[in-house]
Amino acid sequence: MRYRHLFGPVPSRRLGVSLGVDLIPLKTCTLNCIYCECGETNNCTLERKEYILLDEVYEELNDYLEKKPGLDYITFSGSGEPTLHSGIGKVVKFLKKKYPSYKLCLLTNSTLLNKKSVREEIRPIDLIVPSLDAATEGCFQSLNRPNPGLKCKDLIEGLIKLRHEYEGEIRLEIFIAPGLNDMPEELTALKSALERIKPDRVQLGTLDRPGTEEWLEPADYHTMQGIAVYLGNAEIIDIFKPGPKISSFDDSCSRQIYETLKRRPCTIADLKALLNLRPAEIQKYINHLLAQGKIEIDHQERGSFLKIKKSHGGRA
Numbered sequence: 001m002r003y004r005h006l007f008g009p010v011p012s013r014r015l016g017v018s019l020g021v022d023l024i025p026l027k028t029c030t031l032n033c034i035y036c037e038c039g040e041t042n043n044c045t046l047e048r049k050e051y052i053l054l055d056e057v058y059e060e061l062n063d064y065l066e067k068k069p070g071l072d073y074i075t076f077s078g079s080g081e082p083t084l085h086s087g088i089g090k091v092v093k094f095l096k097k098k099y100p101s102y103k104l105c106l107l108t109n110s111t112l113l114n115k116k117s118v119r120e121e122i123r124p125i126d127l128i129v130p131s132l133d134a135a136t137e138g139c140f141q142s143l144n145r146p147n148p149g150l151k152c153k154d155l156i157e158g159l160i161k162l163r164h165e166y167e168g169e170i171r172l173e174i175f176i177a178p179g180l181n182d183m184p185e186e187l188t189a190l191k192s193a194l195e196r197i198k199p200d201r202v203q204l205g206t207l208d209r210p211g212t213e214e215w216l217e218p219a220d221y222h223t224m225q226g227i228a229v230y231l232g233n234a235e236i237i238d239i240f241k242p243g244p245k246i247s248s249f250d251d252s253c254s255r256q257i258y259e260t261l262k263r264r265p266c267t268i269a270d271l272k273a274l275l276n277l278r279p280a281e282i283q284k285y286i287n288h289l290l291a292q293g294k295i296e297i298d299h300q301e302r303g304s305f306l307k308i309k310k311s312h313g314g315r316a
């Protein structure tokens with residue numbers, strides 16, 4: 001069966017072996033983050049609805065999970081904000097009832113957590129990884145470029161409510177964007193928000209792949225370390241450490257991407273057009289090749305190009 005709503009599983013440093021479930025069409029989201037790996041949000045909405053048919057998701061999950069694959073997590077993530085799908089709670093219930101041995105994870109941008117119905121629907125999930133990149137309205141607007149109906153303070157309130165009601169692990173992620181949220185006033189606001197939210201863990205990330213905006217640069221490791229200490233024992237996601245090896249990782253996709261890059265450097269959009277793979281799927285294989293040290297990103301004025309490293313026979 002060719003899956004349209006499942007991707008991977010791929011090795012992930014954060015989640016081990018994780019099967020992705022994508023409930024949202026590309027690119028539908030409540031935000032339009034400058035660093036988004038899926039490109040510009042062309043449907044920036046707050047409307048919750050059945051964006052894709054649940055029966056299709058159930059059919060694919062049954063087909064995949066009946067083979068009893070070894071997975072660390074089944075993760076709701078992908079081409080947009082998963083909680084925009086009005087049926088996410090039904091998929092959670094379906095998985096918990098039919099495949100109770102698998103742990104569930106949700107990657108969310110936190111924008112809909114202020115809604116009680118959303119918090120109820122995601123409550124049975126084992127691990128929630130929400131993001132919070134800004135704690136001031138100005139920074140939220142410039143970094144996350146939200147739907148006009150969203151306010152930063154409501155997002156923080158939603159996270160606080162989640163913490164009160166939810167008993168599983170909350171692993172909060174912050175994307176550090178130099179010049180936007182690494183200044184003292186922004187970090188002070190983030191720190192006080194974290195003190196109110198009380199997540200179990202805080203993880204810091206920065207740009208490690210082409211984002212929506214070409215001008216965005218990654219934060220350097222020294223800055224990240226300083227921020228981690230200031231925020232109080234935050235962890236830095238080690239973007240270049242190889243993830244776990246898994247037998248179900250589709251080597252042929254990885255090889256196809258590698259062979260394509262051997263011929264010429266490409267952007268993610270080029271690879272998507274050439275290989276007919278979904279951006280979220282391409283991104284996973286690219287992350288794996290980056291982690292293996294086989295390819296690198298060359299940021300140019302015309303865009304961010306992926307190319308074979310010189311040490312692996314790539315051109316200078």
Ligand code: SF4
Nearest residue numbers: 029031032033036109
């Ligand atoms: S990074 Fe996540 S939250 Fe931000 S626009 Fe992309 S999909 Fe939406």
